[in-house]
Amino acid sequence: xxxxxxxxxxxxxxxxxxxxxxxxxxxxxxxxxxxxxxxxxxxxxxxxxxxxxxxxxxxxxxxxxxxxxxxxxxxxxxxxxxxxxxxxxxxxxxxxxxxxxxxxxxxxxxxxxxxxxxxxxxxxxxxxxxxxxxxxxxxxxxxxxxxxxxxxxxxxxxxxxxxxxxxxxxxxxxxxxxxxxxxxxxxxxxxxxxxxxxxxxxxxxxxxxxxxxxxxxxxxxxxxxxxxxxxxxxxxxxxxxxxxxxxxxxxxxxxxxxxxxxxxxxxxxxxxxxxxxxxxxxxxxxxxxx
Numbered sequence: 001x002x003x004x005x006x007x008x009x010x011x012x013x014x015x016x017x018x019x020x021x022x023x024x025x026x027x028x029x030x031x032x033x034x035x036x037x038x039x040x041x042x043x044x045x046x047x048x049x050x051x052x053x054x055x056x057x058x059x060x061x062x063x064x065x066x067x068x069x070x071x072x073x074x075x076x077x078x079x080x081x082x083x084x085x086x087x088x089x090x091x092x093x094x095x096x097x098x099x100x101x102x103x104x105x106x107x108x109x110x111x112x113x114x115x116x117x118x119x120x121x122x123x124x125x126x127x128x129x130x131x132x133x134x135x136x137x138x139x140x141x142x143x144x145x146x147x148x149x150x151x152x153x154x155x156x157x158x159x160x161x162x163x164x165x166x167x168x169x170x171x172x173x174x175x176x177x178x179x180x181x182x183x184x185x186x187x188x189x190x191x192x193x194x195x196x197x198x199x200x201x202x203x204x205x206x207x208x209x210x211x212x213x214x215x216x217x218x219x220x221x222x223x224x225x226x227x228x229x230x231x232x233x234x235x236x237x238x239x240x241x242x243x244x245x246x247x248x249x250x251x252x253x254x255x256x257x258x259x260x261x262x263x264x265x266x267x268x269x270x271x272x273x274x275x276x277x278x279x280x281x282x283x284x285x286x287x288x289x290x
Contacts, residue, residue, distance in 0.1 A: 003056040011038065012046035014056060025277075032278055035059045046276050075119070078112045081139060081280055086273050087152075088113060088126055088142045089280050094259040098131040098140065113142055130156055133231060135247075138165070138264025139282050148272035155269050156228065162268035165223040165233060166212075166284040168261035169242040170252055172219055177210040180236040184229050192231040194239065205229040207236040213288045217254075218245060220288040222265075233262060245286075261286045 003018045015027045015036070027046075034042045037057045038050060050056060079091040090113060092098065097108040110128050117124035126142045127149040143149035155161045183202040185195045195202045206226035213220040219242065223233055231250075237243050238250040245254055245261040252260075263286070268279040 001058040003058065005050055005052050005054055005056060008049065008051045010046065011036070011043060011048040011050050011056070014050060015058075028277055029279065030058065031276075044276070045274055075112075075116050078116055080116075081282065086144055086148050086271070088117070088144065089267070090140055090142070091282050092132055092137055092140050092264075094135055094137040097134050099128050109140060110142075117144070129153055130228065132264055133234075133262075135260040136165075136262045136264060137259075137285065139267050139280060140264070141267055141269070143272065151272045152269060159226050160269070162266075162279075163225055163228070163264065164266040165225070166263050166265045166286075167221050167223055167233060167237065168245045168286045168288060169219050169221060169237050170217070170245055170254060171242045172214060173209065173211055173221065173240060173242055178208075180207045180209070180239060181205070182207075182232075182235060182239060184232065184235060186230055190230065192229070192235060194235060203227070203229055205232040205235065207233055209236070215288050218288045220284075220286075234260070257286060 003014055005014055012024060012027055012031075015030075016022070016024060019027065030036055031044050031046055034044070035058060036043050037059055038048065039055050079093075081089040081091055083089070090109065092109045097105055099110040100108050110126075113126050117126050124144070126144055127146065129141045129143055129149055129152045132138060132140055141152065143152055182205045183195050183197045183199065184192050184205050185199055185202050186192050197204070204227060208224040208226070210222045211219055212222050225232060234244055234247050234250045237247075243251040246252055246257060247260045247262075248255065263282070263284055265284055266279060266281040268277060270276065271278045
């Protein structure tokens, strides 16, 4: 599908004018999927300046896949979701530390990523941008330079990163959606407890949840967090008397999958090079069966 260009403007504005029924988020997704070409070449930058003589086309999904570079070779012990010259997104399995503690554990997600990038060039390195609890699986973001890491961490600190989790919890939530606001305190042994806002060193934890599916025993919920505290989601579900399945530490009585059923399912942030929003998702590895 060819897009008529009537004046000099940004690419995303031209696409939005020709696609009035598509949101700009949907158009940005088309850009990240490689479905927009300008003068015969795939274009990912939403703010690229275009002029009347430019040839802009929307490609079919099948066509865009054919001209997208082949996927990178993935190592056996690392599930790579996406990689470019600035960032690396991987899926952390449940039970694996994000990064080593003072005990210097040899096998962590970070060490696996470092081994991977060094296998391509011994001079390579990658930096942890954020962490997931050991028991949590899901998407994690790493950066290849200190400047990219710092820019991404600023976004996390400013609460501008859109993070989605899915959890399988015991029982039923009090309503279809809600927000749990707590104050948490983490001690030197990494134990977390619920305290009041006046407690010294207490940190606010804001957890939004929405029920996706339920059965008699469990509920599958989607969770959005404004803050990233250790055990934040697990503490929130404990307070709501619907502990995460498998989370015996916070009151769960069942463990059918041999793991805590909490998964970081998506991340959306501004790319450190282009400053354009990008979104990445992973499959949720559990469900509430009907």
